[in-house]
Amino acid sequence: xxxxxxxxxxxxxVVALITLWIRIPLPSRGYFNFxxxxxxxxxxxxxxxxxxxNFWWGAGAGGIGSALADIIGGYGMFAPITLIAKGxxxxxxxxxxxxxxxxxxVLLLLGGAAMVACYFIAEVLMPNFGLQGAVSEIIPNxxxxxxxxxxxxxxxxxxxxxxxx
Amino acid sequence: MNNWVILKLxxxxxxxxxxxxxxxxxxxxxxxxxxxxxxALVMGWxxxxxxxxxxISLLKFCLPFVLSLLVFGLIFHFMQxxxxxxxxxxxxxxxxxxxxxxxxLKILLTYISYxxxxxxxxxxxxxxxxxxxxxxxxxxxxxxxxxxWYLNTYSDLQSSNxxxxxxxxxxxxxxxxxxxxxxEIENSNRLLKNRYLHLxxxxx
Numbered sequence: 001x002x003x004x005x006x007x008x009x010x011x012x013x014v015v016a017l018i019t020l021w022i023r024i025p026l027p028s029r030g031y032f033n034f035x036x037x038x039x040x041x042x043x044x045x046x047x048x049x050x051x052x053x054n055f056w057w058g059a060g061a062g063g064i065g066s067a068l069a070d071i072i073g074g075y076g077m078f079a080p081i082t083l084i085a086k087g088x089x090x091x092x093x094x095x096x097x098x099x100x101x102x103x104x105x106v107l108l109l110l111g112g113a114a115m116v117a118c119y120f121i122a123e124v125l126m127p128n129f130g131l132q133g134a135v136s137e138i139i140p141n142x143x144x145x146x147x148x149x150x151x152x153x154x155x156x157x158x159x160x161x162x163x164x165x
Numbered sequence: 166m167n168n169w170v171i172l173k174l175x176x177x178x179x180x181x182x183x184x185x186x187x188x189x190x191x192x193x194x195x196x197x198x199x200x201x202x203x204x205a206l207v208m209g210w211x212x213x214x215x216x217x218x219x220x221i222s223l224l225k226f227c228l229p230f231v232l233s234l235l236v237f238g239l240i241f242h243f244m245q246x247x248x249x250x251x252x253x254x255x256x257x258x259x260x261x262x263x264x265x266x267x268x269x270l271k272i273l274l275t276y277i278s279y280x281x282x283x284x285x286x287x288x289x290x291x292x293x294x295x296x297x298x299x300x301x302x303x304x305x306x307x308x309x310x311x312x313x314w315y316l317n318t319y320s321d322l323q324s325s326n327x328x329x330x331x332x333x334x335x336x337x338x339x340x341x342x343x344x345x346x347x348x349e350i351e352n353s354n355r356l357l358k359n360r361y362l363h364l365x366x367x368x369x
Contacts, residue, residue: 003351009294010346013301018339021309034335041339076270128189128262130255132241136233147332155336162340 004049008061011042015065015086020073035066036115036144039086040108040152043093045159054098055091062090085118089145093152108153112145170284177273189266197254200261207265207272214272223271227264234259289361297353301346312341 019035042065043058050057066086070079092111096104119141123134185191193199211220238256246252279299283292316334323330 006347006350006354009298009301010343010350013298013305013346014339014343017302017305017309017342018335022335022338034339037332037335038339041336041343045343071274075267076274077267126189127194128259128266130234130259131246132234132237132252132256133230133259133263136230136237151332151336154332155339158336159340159343162344 002049004046004057007046007049008057011038011045011061012065012068014038015042015062016069016072019066019069033144034147034151035069035086036089036148037151037155039066039090040093040111040148041155041159043090043111044097044152044156046090047094047097048160050094054094058094058097059087059091062093063087081119081122085115085122088118089115089148108149112142112149115145116141167284167286170281171286174277174281174285177276181270181273184269185266189262194258194262197258197261200258200265204261204265207268210272211268214275220268223268224264227267231260231263234263293354293357293361296357297350300353301350304349305342305346308345309338309342312338312345316341 015035015038018038019033022034039062042061046057046061047054063083063086067079067083070076070082089111092107092114096107096111099107116138119137120134123129123137124131129137187193188200188203193203208220208224211223234256238252238259241249242252242256283295287295316337319337
């Protein structure tokens with residue numbers, strides 16, 4: 001489990017498949033997907049494997065995997081925003097991997113906040129969303145980010161135990 | 166072959182950019198009649214390209230967002246946010262343009278096949294990477310439902326707290342899928358590289 005290129009490809013597929021497969025409908029647009037859990041998990045795993053450029057490995061897996069899921073799922077319009085937003089989330093999680101306790105949680109929360117902020121700014125700038133659309137997306141995105149951090153950290157803690165044993 | 170693929174992809178991207186320039190960011194954005202016509206045309210195209218059921222399910226996907234757009238549009242209108250009085254009109258335009266831009270892009274992207282991407286002028290190493298990724302997708306898709314079924318039978322993951330047990334189950338699913346795909350990708354990569362080297366030696 002040491003080859004970072006193999007891990008990178010595997011995690012892109014994991015993020016895309018989990019985003020596409022596991023969806024819980026939300027009252028606002030679309031659904032809560034477990035893709036964020038996979039993004040946080042992939043960031044933490046790649047961050048622990050990479051010796052340098054942790055941010056870019058995590059950002060690549062989270063961003064490309066989620067954007068692929070948007071394109072395959074038929075929501076290609078969101079793909080460019082998703083690439084940046086989920087990329088930032090994955091990147092911050094990869095940086096969090098090498099930190100402990102307080103520093104780790106701060107970086108994880110920064111990742112979630114960056115994702116929510118990125119969607120908000122991009123949607124305000126896009127005329128087919130506008131301010132109305134962007135405001136209605138804040139709460140679902142916050143739930144998504146919070147759930148992603150909780151599930152991702154849980155998965156990573158269990159994964160580390162498995163790898164160590 | 167390469168030139169045809171580049172031409173095809175170029176045309177698709179020019180059509181996408183033109184659509185967004187004309188109807189989303191450009192001169193026809195403000196015209197509600199044109200937006201209504203574009204919406205009807207795109208929906209008709211969607212029915213012809215896929216099916217009526219597909220079009221209805223896509224509208225169902227858009228409906229909650231369109232409704233929340235209307236709610237916030239109304240709130241902003243009554244608040245006269247930023248001194249603007251055209252919030253309602255702007256919201257109605259968005260209610261048409263959001264689904265039509267979503268569907269338009271979805272239809273056009275279906276014209277790009279996996280073979281088109283493989284025929285792009287890229288190095289053999291990248292081509293092997295793309296083939297490996299596609300094979301991982303297919304294997305992962307098949308195994309995911311089996312893993313999910315197996316985890317449902319696992320008593321340790323059944324808890325009275327539904328959210329907690331769901332999170333635990335999906336966390337296990339992610340780990341299982343990652344460990345499985347890692348091994349599969351390593352094997353596929355090794356096989357493909359061996360085959361490529363062997364063919365290269367035979368041709369030499």
